[in-house]
Amino acid sequence: MKMSMFRTRTVVLAAAATAALGAALPTTGAGAAERPAAPALLEAIAALPVDTERREGYDRKREFGDWIDADRDGCNTRAEVLLEEAIEAPTVTGRCTISGGRWYSYYDDQYPTTSIDIDHLVPLAEAWDSGAWRWEKSRRVAYANDLSVAHHLVAVTARSNRSKADKDPAEWMPPYQDAHCRYITEWVGVKTRYGLTVDSTEKTTLMKVALGCPDTERAAAQI
Numbered sequence: 001m002k003m004s005m006f007r008t009r010t011v012v013l014a015a016a017a018t019a020a021l022g023a024a025l026p027t028t029g030a031g032a033a034e035r036p037a038a039p040a041l042l043e044a045i046a047a048l049p050v051d052t053e054r055r056e057g058y059d060r061k062r063e064f065g066d067w068i069d070a071d072r073d074g075c076n077t078r079a080e081v082l083l084e085e086a087i088e089a090p091t092v093t094g095r096c097t098i099s100g101g102r103w104y105s106y107y108d109d110q111y112p113t114t115s116i117d118i119d120h121l122v123p124l125a126e127a128w129d130s131g132a133w134r135w136e137k138s139r140r141v142a143y144a145n146d147l148s149v150a151h152h153l154v155a156v157t158a159r160s161n162r163s164k165a166d167k168d169p170a171e172w173m174p175p176y177q178d179a180h181c182r183y184i185t186e187w188v189g190v191k192t193r194y195g196l197t198v199d200s201t202e203k204t205t206l207m208k209v210a211l212g213c214p215d216t217e218r219a220a221a222q223i
Contacts, residue, residue, distance in 0.1 A: 041213065044188050045206045051197040053129035063137065064124045064144040077145040077153070078118045085155040087111070106182065107160040107174040117161035119154050120144065121183075122190045125166035130196035143194065151186040168198075170205040181213035 057063075067076040075083065075096035082090065082098055090101025102113050120127070124144060132140055146152050164172045174183050184206050191198060198206070 041185055041188065041210050042207070044192055045203065045210055048188065048191055048198045048203060048206075050200050050203055051131075053199050054133055055125070055129050057133060058125055058128045060124055063128065063132075063140055065137070065141040068141065068145050070145060070147070077147060080147055081118045081153045081155055082116065103155045105156040105160060106154070106179050107156045107164070107176060109176040109179070110157050110160075112157050115158040116155055117158045119156050119161045119164065121152055121154060121186055122194075122196065123164070123166040126168055127194070127196060130191065130198065132194075132196070149190070149193065152190055168202045168205075169209065170199075170201040173209075180209055184209045185213070 067078045069076045073096075075092075079096045079098060082101070082103070083092070085103055086101045087104050088100075088102035090098045092098055100113075102111055103116055104111055105116075107119075122130075124132075124140075127140075127143060132143065135143075160175065163175075169184055169187060173180055188206060190196070
């Protein structure tokens with residue numbers, strides 16, 4: 001399996017990525033709903049600035065560009081994510097032609113071998129609406145291709161990604177119920193990291209879901 005030095009997801013990296021929340025990902029399982037959400041998650045949601053979304057002027061390709069090959073190893077960002085998240089390694093030939101392999105799509109608890117999308121956890125249009133419209137284009141391109149945070153880009157089934165489209169958690173949540181706490185924790189982490197805003201309905205939804213989430217004290221070792 002090919003592995004780029006630009007993208008090595010270790011527990012250390014994962015822990016650093018969740019530092020924006022002051023806590024790591026929540027666990028799920030029997031009895032989880034009986035314990036309150038970690039205060040750090042609730043505090044992080046409360047700290048997200050509220051503003052009206054602004055879609056005017058958005059054009060995905062013009063404003064965020066395409067997948068790039070940041071380390072010039074022949075594999076663009078999409079391929080790097082596929083290689084990193086594969087649970088059964090694919091074959092890589094030539095200039096990063098990928099075949100075979102198997103992945104876990106946590107949005108819908110599926111194990112696809114084909115029809116896989118790479119999702120921006122906070123979609124590009126949502127990022128634009130939430131403040132990225134103010135950024136220089138170079139920063140938007142960096143956002144679209146950021147491999148430094150484990151949960152910013154995620155391999156999921158094409159069906160779940162296209163169902164989600166550019167919706168926020170008030171409009172769409174993963175069909176797999178046990179993924180909800182992880183999803184909103186990662187959503188808040190991305191919005192916090194990039195200084196993005198939320199709309200009032202989105203914030204209310206995040207808080208409502210978080211109040212039903214379990215504690216997070218063991219999650220750092222589980223990412």
